[in-house]
Amino acid sequence: MDSHENYVYKTEVNWSLLTEGLTLPVENQVIFARNMGKFLHRGEVKPITLYLNGKGYRAQIRNVNFDSRFNRKNDTLQIRYTRNGHLAQALKACFSKSYNYIKAQREIRLRDNRSIIKLPEGYKEYLAIYTTAYEDTYILETIEAEDIISIKKAVQNQSELAMEAKFNYDIEDKTASIFEDERILKFRKLSRKIGENLKLFYDYRCQICGQYVGEEYGAKVAEAHHIDYFVQSLNNDANNQLIVCPNHHSIIHETNPVFNRKKLIYLYPNGVQEGLMLNQHLHL
Numbered sequence: 295m296d297s298h299e300n301y302v303y304k305t306e307v308n309w310s311l312l313t314e315g316l317t318l319p320v321e322n323q324v325i326f327a328r329n330m331g332k333f334l335h336r337g338e339v340k341p342i343t344l345y346l347n348g349k350g351y352r353a354q355i356r357n358v359n360f361d362s363r364f365n366r367k368n369d370t371l372q373i374r375y376t377r378n379g380h381l382a383q384a385l386k387a388c389f390s391k392s393y394n395y396i397k398a399q400r401e402i403r404l405r406d407n408r409s410i411i412k413l414p415e416g417y418k419e420y421l422a423i424y425t426t427a428y429e430d431t432y433i434l435e436t437i438e439a440e441d442i443i444s445i446k447k448a449v450q451n452q453s454e455l456a457m458e459a460k461f462n463y464d465i466e467d468k469t470a471s472i473f474e475d476e477r478i479l480k481f482r483k484l485s486r487k488i489g490e491n492l493k494l495f496y497d498y499r500c501q502i503c504g505q506y507v508g509e510e511y512g513a514k515v516a517e518a519h520h521i522d523y524f525v526q527s528l529n530n531d532a533n534n535q536l537i538v539c540p541n542h543h544s545i546i547h548e549t550n551p552v553f554n555r556k557k558l559i560y561l562y563p564n565g566v567q568e569g570l571m572l573n574q575h576l577h578l
């Protein structure tokens with residue numbers, strides 16, 4: 295399951311996803327883009343199979359705007375499935391909490407209001423999409439409200455460094471119960487894949503100092519750091535992760551600098567300010 299062919303995209307549940315499909319920006323998705331570059335040309339539509347809980351569903355993927363010769367910011371793929379068909383029904387069943395919330399909101403709002411209904415905290419659920427060894431086959435994994443409750447309990451007393459070490463390196467948690475394990479492993483795999491994708495995107499260079507670590511030893515060592523600490527925020531989105539060298543990572547956890555999201559700089563307690571030498575995935 296954890297092979298390198300398996301890559302991920304994480305998206306928050308919304309009405310479109312629950313009924314007919316979703317749009318994936320692929321600008322930072324190295325493996326996805328690699329997979330797609332061979333498989334789909336710009337404007338092309340192809341049939342695909344999506345697996346959810348071991349069951350396969352037919353769908354289509356369309357390459358809306360992807361051409362590897364241009365460094366475009368808005369490369370997107372669209373996945374479409376039959377409106378309210380079998381896959382949509384299965385997704386509604388998995389994401390019953392967000393489905394019921396959005397459905398109720400749609401019923402009480404004005405008819406001409408077509409804005410996207412945002413899920414409040416406690417209702418947010420996510421879909422993760424993994425590529426497989428087959429270009430036309432994807433695996434869908436759900437991060438449901440119940441999963442998030444379990445994860446919250448499991449991480450609340452853990453240190454941020456210990457938690458991140460589990461995402462960055464292969465460390466097993468032997469203290470978790472079997473029941474917790476499934477939910478937590480699912481979440482851990484997702485966090486890890488998002489971090490791994492970003493490491494590939496920056497070619498294992500530190501976003502702060504731009505350095506490669508370990509190259510002269512034939513190794514590449516970079517770590518994914520969570521800007522808002524994961525144990526508090528449970529936020530493993532790419533926009534909460536920074537790829538850093540082990541030195542910068544240790545310094546950040548030792549000194550707890552404040553990250554200014556507007557300027558994309560760290561402000562250390564001794565007054566030192568440090569910007570990002572490399573950044574293409576954190577947006578102002």
Ligand SMILES: [Zn+2]
Pocket residue numbers: 500501502503504505538539541542
């Ligand atoms: Zn560094």
Ligand SMILES: [Zn+2]
Pocket residue numbers: 454455458518519520543547
């Ligand atoms: Zn960290």
